Amino acid sequence: LTDVSLVQAVSGLTPWPSDRDLSGDEWADYVDAARRLRDAEPREVTRALGAALAADEGTGDNERRLFVLLRVLFDLPRSAPAAQRLVYKGWVNWPAPDDRDEVDLGWPVAWEDDRPRLVAAFEGSMGPRYAAVEEYDSFRERFGFRALPEPSALRSG
Amino acid sequence: MEMGVALDSAQPAVDPPQATRTPARPSPLHSQATASCRDGCARPSGGGHAVRSDSLAGLLARAVAARATTDADPHEPAEAAEPLRDVPPAIADGPQISRMSDRRLQRLTVTEHSFKEGKCGARRVEWIFSLDKPAPEDGYIVQQIDTTQSVATCPTVASATTVAVSPFWEAWLVKKGDKVDWTTTRDVWTDGSERSAQPSTNGQLDDFGTIKFFAKSVTGDLGDFGKKSGDGSSDWSPGKEPQSGGLPSTRTKPKWWDGTPVEGPAFRSAKAVWNCCSSKASEHTNVVTRIPAPGVPTPPKSGSTWYLPWTWFD
Numbered sequence: 001l002t003d004v005s006l007v008q009a010v011s012g013l014t015p016w017p018s019d020r021d022l023s024g025d026e027w028a029d030y031v032d033a034a035r036r037l038r039d040a041e042p043r044e045v046t047r048a049l050g051a052a053l054a055a056d057e058g059t060g061d062n063e064r065r066l067f068v069l070l071r072v073l074f075d076l077p078r079s080a081p082a083a084q085r086l087v088y089k090g091w092v093n094w095p096a097p098d099d100r101d102e103v104d105l106g107w108p109v110a111w112e113d114d115r116p117r118l119v120a121a122f123e124g125s126m127g128p129r130y131a132a133v134e135e136y137d138s139f140r141e142r143f144g145f146r147a148l149p150e151p152s153a154l155r156s157g
Numbered sequence: 158m159e160m161g162v163a164l165d166s167a168q169p170a171v172d173p174p175q176a177t178r179t180p181a182r183p184s185p186l187h188s189q190a191t192a193s194c195r196d197g198c199a200r201p202s203g204g205g206h207a208v209r210s211d212s213l214a215g216l217l218a219r220a221v222a223a224r225a226t227t228d229a230d231p232h233e234p235a236e237a238a239e240p241l242r243d244v245p246p247a248i249a250d251g252p253q254i255s256r257m258s259d260r261r262l263q264r265l266t267v268t269e270h271s272f273k274e275g276k277c278g279a280r281r282v283e284w285i286f287s288l289d290k291p292a293p294e295d296g297y298i299v300q301q302i303d304t305t306q307s308v309a310t311c312p313t314v315a316s317a318t319t320v321a322v323s324p325f326w327e328a329w330l331v332k333k334g335d336k337v338d339w340t341t342t343r344d345v346w347t348d349g350s351e352r353s354a355q356p357s358t359n360g361q362l363d364d365f366g367t368i369k370f371f372a373k374s375v376t377g378d379l380g381d382f383g384k385k386s387g388d389g390s391s392d393w394s395p396g397k398e399p400q401s402g403g404l405p406s407t408r409t410k411p412k413w414w415d416g417t418p419v420e421g422p423a424f425r426s427a428k429a430v431w432n433c434c435s436s437k438a439s440e441h442t443n444v445v446t447r448i449p450a451p452g453v454p455t456p457p458k459s460g461s462t463w464y465l466p467w468t469w470f471d
Contacts, residue, residue, distance in 0.1 A: 053344075057271070058273055059273060060281055060351055086396070087395065088383075089402045090401050091399070091400070121353070123352070123353050124351045125351045126349065126400040127327065127348060127400060127401045127404055128340050128346075128349070128382070129340070129344040130402070
């Protein structure tokens with residue numbers, strides 16, 4: 001059975017915005033959701049991710065939520081050979097490799113002093129649905145979980 | 158199955174990757190401004206680009222003129238004399254129905270699955286690509302994507318002449334006996350096109366897809382979603398064009414693309430024309446047109462006139 005509370009935790013997040021960074025409170029919600037995924041059984045997580053995608057109903061909001069969430073959950077190299085970047089969704093603004101043919105695997109989320117921020121806005125997408133389950137499995141095989149900050153440390157006020 | 162796809166930066170790029178896959182637009186999270194046709198979208202000198210004049214009115218006018226004179230498709234002149242295949246007599250005998258339209262509608266269908274419209278160029282469309290009859294052998298539904306755009310930051314007025322981004326091709330594997338690929342079975346829809354709002358700009362952006370079904374014996378092994386081709390020399394691989402996500406894709410025109418497909422071509426498009434320059438949000442406009450229009454794929458009744466709002470490049 002799908003853990004409905006995990007799906008609800010995802011659907012309560014602010015989708016990757018097109019015009020601004022996420023606020024401290026919104027990032028805290030992501031960190032809180034990431035903690036729940038981290039502490040859940042992988043099988044439960046994949047079921048929840050699949051259920052969230054299926055519930056999208058043509059908005060793409062859950063694709064944008066899950067894409068950011070997985071980049072909060074996993075500790076991804078900021079610089080890695082381009083060949084290590086695997087593409088699971090056709091965002092229109094995937095950054096090109098740099099002069100050394102390297103990319104930021106955590107794009108569009110960057111971390112400084114345990115605080116996340118967006119380095120790129122959502123601009124659009126093409127092609128099939130985001131393969132979030134496959135990306136979660138891929139990240140789990142290749143990378144570890146991030147040492148997540150306390151959500152309260154990110155909240156304003 | 159090998160899932161996930163590596164971006165292949167060593168591919169023979171027609172244009173600089175950033176220029177080819179990212180429409181020129183200001184990024185709210187970056188300080189560097191993009192041109193966005195500030196200079197009137199002068200014709201680019203680099204290879205791989207083309208320029209066409211296609212205001213919405215112009216496109217519609219050309220579509221009307223074209224359907225008034227001929228139903229033949231410039232993409233497929235060699236097939237015009239072919240007999241109809243597997244078209245129900247009730248449709249084939251319809252007095253005002255072209256053979257090309259019939260064949261497309263009967264064999265390779267594009268159906269709109271969902272549509273959302275936003276402001277200032279924002280829209281999201283999802284389509285289902287399906288064969289009307291089971292694939293006679295393994296094959297690929299292959300789509301060529303042509304994006305054209307003209308966007309300017311207010312108060313500059315976007316040029317009526319759009320700039321065409323170099324095309325790319327992407328493929329869905331359809332197994333013998335199936336009508337859709339397996340991602341469509343899983344996800345319900347096949348292909349999408351989404352653009353976010355671009356406040357304080359005006360212009361137009363069109364993502365146009367030409368879709369054909371080829372036998373695998375013609376295309377060779379292109380791979381599968383998240384899976385590289387078994388042919389190491391193939392131009393195709395997931396990630397060759399990141400906008401295709403996990404689909405096998407390429408920026409090199411396949412040599413068989415202009416040949417005779419098993420089915421197709423069919424078309425899909427999402428185009429927005431917007432103006433968000435007024436200080437009053439109530440005066441902002443965003444006109445989105447889609448191909449196929451909602452409800453269009455239903456086969457026509459015998460004797461009816463069947464028109465599609467097709468447009469094509471000169």
